[in-house]
Each structure stands twice: as C-alpha cells, then as structure tokens.
Amino acid sequence: MTELLLAATSLDVTPPPGHRLDGYAARTDLATGAADPLRATIIWLSTADEPGVLWLTLDAIAVGKNLTTELAVAAGAAAGIPASHVVVSASHTHSGPSGWTGEIHPVIPAERERDLVDALTTEVRATCLARRSVTASWRSVEVIGVGTNRHRRSGPHDNTAGILALHSPEGSLEAVLLDFACHPTTYGPENLRYSADWPGAARAALAPAVVGFLQGAAGDVSPRFTRQGRGAAEVARLGGLLASRVREALAGPGLALPQSAPAIRRTTLDLKVREIPSAAEAARLVVAAESRANGQDDPSGRIAQTRLDGARGQALMAAVPLPDSLELPISVVTMGDVCWVNLPVELFAVHGACLQADSTHPVTRVVGYTDGYYGYVVDHSAAESGAYEALITYFDQPTTTQLLSRTTAFMNT
CATH class of the missing domain: 1.20.5 (Single alpha-helices involved in coiled-coils or other helix-helix interfaces)
Known part of the structure; x- marks a missing residue:
C-alpha cells in the first residue's frame, strides 16, 4: 500500500535592519527592525517512489524569476528532488525586503541584494526534511471580515479559504496548506518594520501545526474596508479571525484524499505587453x-x-x-479531486471565479504570486475606469482573455 509522506518546516528568515522594504512607493526609509518574523515555509508531500510536490511559501511581496529559480534549486537539493517539483509562492506582504527579488515593477525601483538572497537560499538548502507518514483531507470554509473587494465593498471577492489538512496516523494535525485571497496590507507605508502581516498571525494562531500560506486571486481584494487600525493589534485580529474559521473547519469532517503523491504539470504562456x-x-x-x-x-x-x-x-x-512580450510560467498541481492552478500574476477576483467555473476538477483553487511576478491582471471595469491596477498592468483586455482561456485549456488537459 502506498504511504503518503510529509516533510514540513517553517524557517525564520527575517533579514537584519537597514534594508529597504517593499510594497509602497511612498515608503523610502529603511527597515528599523521586525514586528514579527518573516518565514519561508516548506510543505513537501511525496511517497517512497514519487517526488511529489514541494511547496515553498515566502513572506515577500513577490518571488521574481531569478529568486524562484534559486529557491527551487535550494529546496530541491534539501529534499533530493528535481527543482521542477518545487512550487515557490509569495504571501504578498507589503512589509518584506525588496532585496530578495529586486525590482518587480518600474513603480518601485529596487535592486536585488546578494547578501540577503544568499542568506535565504543557504537557509533553505540546509534544511533537514525528515519525512513521516500522514493522511490528507480537504476542507473549505467561508471567512467574513478579513477582506473585501477594495474598489467597492460589495464587489467580487472569493471569501473562502481552502484547507489541505495533513494528520499523523495518531490524529495530530501536522501541517496545513492554506489558501485565501486578500492583500496583506494591514500595515501601511508608514511602517518600517518587517512583518508577515495577517497571514503570519494566522499561522501563529494555528501552531504548532506548520502552515504554508498561498495567496489567491487578490489583485482587487484587501482589508481596505475591514481593517480597524494599522498596527500589530489589527494584524493579530485579522489573522486570528481567519485562523478561527480554519479551526472550525478542521473540527468537522473533510474530504479524504488519496494516499498518493500530488502531481504537477507546467507550461509557459507568451503574452503581448500592452501599448503604454x-x-x-x-x-x-x-x-x-x-x-x-x-x-x-x-x-x-x-x-x-x-x-x-x-x-x-x-x-x-x-x-x-518594455519588452514586446512576457513569458509567464503556469503550473497545475492535482491531488485527488483538488487542483491548484498557479499563476505569476495578481489576478482580479472575477478572473479567479472564471477559472474555477471553467475547471473540470471537482475542487479548484486559484493561486497567484507564484514562480515569478508579472503584475496585475485587471477586469474590464477597472480598465474602463482607470483604476490604479489598470494603469500599471502589462496586459490589455484581449491579452487578459487569452491568458484565462489558455490557462483553462491547460488546467483541463
């Protein structure tokens, strides 16, 4: 009988003070310290015969192409599997260092800092990934009050959290792969301390389980209408709200998943850059x-x-x-009835809903900010109104339609 194996760990990768923070063009001063730790979290599911999939989730604004490659190689080396089986995702916190990825968009000029990158990849490569037997189950739960559509409170927003729960044979919760869609922007541009924002608070509230956080289709979703402040107390409140709903879901029955390793498929889409x-x-x-x-x-x-x-x-x-076109890496991870489709962009909520509606998989979760970063992908309404995201996107509406249709076709192959 096939045995599903888990290796899971969460590394404190908080840089020292004195480095530039990412996420807000208005913030120019350097980091003075940390409000809470930044983490690189690894959840690796495999079997004795199959490499499976290793998720590496990082508290960062984004994981650019170069950082993705270096982290995938480092994590693959730690696990003894090909880098192609590693999925690298950013939480999109706006209180992480810019030096890991460097400039993600002309809006916020930045440079990669080799010392920060080397410290991060060395930590990941040196990780001991001891595997143990687990069972996998799936749940989803509605979460109200963390975020809404940030253009209008009643606008599109997927307010469900997806929960891959991994339990030991004795029944203890070993790890959770959690996805939810909302910008981690509780802290504003005035903040000069590193923070994982509310995803970090949710992880802490779910301890001692190792929690890997995947950011969903959050391009137009944030706590703009829900946050009651800007400080640590509000970070804890929002993260605790999400964690409490996850715990409630975990207390109930879940969908049992097969004891086989998840599978991953990859492709690349070449997309035209719009006329500026x-x-x-x-x-x-x-x-x-x-x-x-x-x-x-x-x-x-x-x-x-x-x-x-x-x-x-x-x-x-x-x-x-600007280049004439951009090559976007797309990946699909499947495990039983559950499919995660991973894109290196900030999809609007309506796009995530379209991918889910057009999927042939019983359960589809849309994950952004993964294996690269190529900015916002906006809907027709935002393009017509001249919203912030539409002004800085690389893609026009025909190209956006192409991205969605080609991703759907690959997802359903």
Whole structure:
C-alpha cells in the first residue's frame, strides 16, 4: 500500500535592519527592525517512489524569476528532488525586503541584494526534511471580515479559504496548506518594520501545526474596508479571525484524499505587453489624478491616492523600454479531486471565479504570486475606469482573455 509522506518546516528568515522594504512607493526609509518574523515555509508531500510536490511559501511581496529559480534549486537539493517539483509562492506582504527579488515593477525601483538572497537560499538548502507518514483531507470554509473587494465593498471577492489538512496516523494535525485571497496590507507605508502581516498571525494562531500560506486571486481584494487600525493589534485580529474559521473547519469532517503523491504539470504562456501611453499623455494623466487626490485616510481618499500612484506608475512605465512580450510560467498541481492552478500574476477576483467555473476538477483553487511576478491582471471595469491596477498592468483586455482561456485549456488537459 502506498504511504503518503510529509516533510514540513517553517524557517525564520527575517533579514537584519537597514534594508529597504517593499510594497509602497511612498515608503523610502529603511527597515528599523521586525514586528514579527518573516518565514519561508516548506510543505513537501511525496511517497517512497514519487517526488511529489514541494511547496515553498515566502513572506515577500513577490518571488521574481531569478529568486524562484534559486529557491527551487535550494529546496530541491534539501529534499533530493528535481527543482521542477518545487512550487515557490509569495504571501504578498507589503512589509518584506525588496532585496530578495529586486525590482518587480518600474513603480518601485529596487535592486536585488546578494547578501540577503544568499542568506535565504543557504537557509533553505540546509534544511533537514525528515519525512513521516500522514493522511490528507480537504476542507473549505467561508471567512467574513478579513477582506473585501477594495474598489467597492460589495464587489467580487472569493471569501473562502481552502484547507489541505495533513494528520499523523495518531490524529495530530501536522501541517496545513492554506489558501485565501486578500492583500496583506494591514500595515501601511508608514511602517518600517518587517512583518508577515495577517497571514503570519494566522499561522501563529494555528501552531504548532506548520502552515504554508498561498495567496489567491487578490489583485482587487484587501482589508481596505475591514481593517480597524494599522498596527500589530489589527494584524493579530485579522489573522486570528481567519485562523478561527480554519479551526472550525478542521473540527468537522473533510474530504479524504488519496494516499498518493500530488502531481504537477507546467507550461509557459507568451503574452503581448500592452501599448503604454506616450510620456506626454502619461504626464497629463498624473496632473489630472493629482487634482482628485485629497490626502484623506478613508476608503475614498485611499482610492483617489492609489489612482494617483497608478498614474505616476504608468508615467514611469512610459519612460523605460518594455519588452514586446512576457513569458509567464503556469503550473497545475492535482491531488485527488483538488487542483491548484498557479499563476505569476495578481489576478482580479472575477478572473479567479472564471477559472474555477471553467475547471473540470471537482475542487479548484486559484493561486497567484507564484514562480515569478508579472503584475496585475485587471477586469474590464477597472480598465474602463482607470483604476490604479489598470494603469500599471502589462496586459490589455484581449491579452487578459487569452491568458484565462489558455490557462483553462491547460488546467483541463
């Protein structure tokens, strides 16, 4: 009989102070310390005969192409499996260092810091991954109050959390692979301390189980309308809310999954980069956005400010040479009835819903920010209204449709 094997660990990879934080163009000062640890979490499911899949989840704004390659090689070496069986995902916290990935978009110039990258990959490569027998089960649960659509409270948002639970033969919860869609932006640009934000608080609340967090289709989802503050107490409240719902789901029955290793398939999509307005037109849009920004720290004020940020970001895109096309790595992981489709972009919620609706798998979870980073993928409404995300996306609406249709075709192959 095949035995499902788990190796799971969570590494504290918090850098020292003095490095630039990522996530907000308005933040220029260097990190002064840590509010809570940044972690690289490994969950590896395999059998004695099959390498299975190793998920490496990192508390970072993104995992760029180079960082993905280096981490996949390091984690593969630690496990003794090919790097092609490693999936590298970012939580998308806006309180991590920019130096791991470097510049993810012209909006926030940054450089890779070799000392930070080497420290991270060395830690991952040196990890001891002892495997033990587990059983796998699946649950999903509705979570209200962590995030909503950030353009309008009643807008599209997948408020379900997906839960892959891994129990020992004796019944103890060993690890959880948890996915949920919402920007980790409890801390704002004024924060100068590293933080995993609410995903880290949710992990801590679910201890001692090892929790790997996967960020969903969160391009237009955030705590903008739900957060009650900006500090550590609010991080704990939001993370605790998610964790409490996960615990409730774990207390009930789940869908038993087969005792076989998960499988992974990969492909690459070549997508055309949209035409950016001229420098003069981009500058005109900045002036118009400046006239509408009021500086208020309320939902409407923050929307106006983000649109100004988007206009400035588009102006930066107009000032640099962009490639004609981008190659996006797409992967599909399946385990029994459950499918995770992984994309290296920030999908809007409606796109995640479309992929789920068109999937032939009984359970489909859409994961972004994985194996690379190529910015926002926006819906028609955002493109027409000139939302922040639409101003800095690399892709127009026809290309977005192509991305979704080709991903669906590969997912259902």
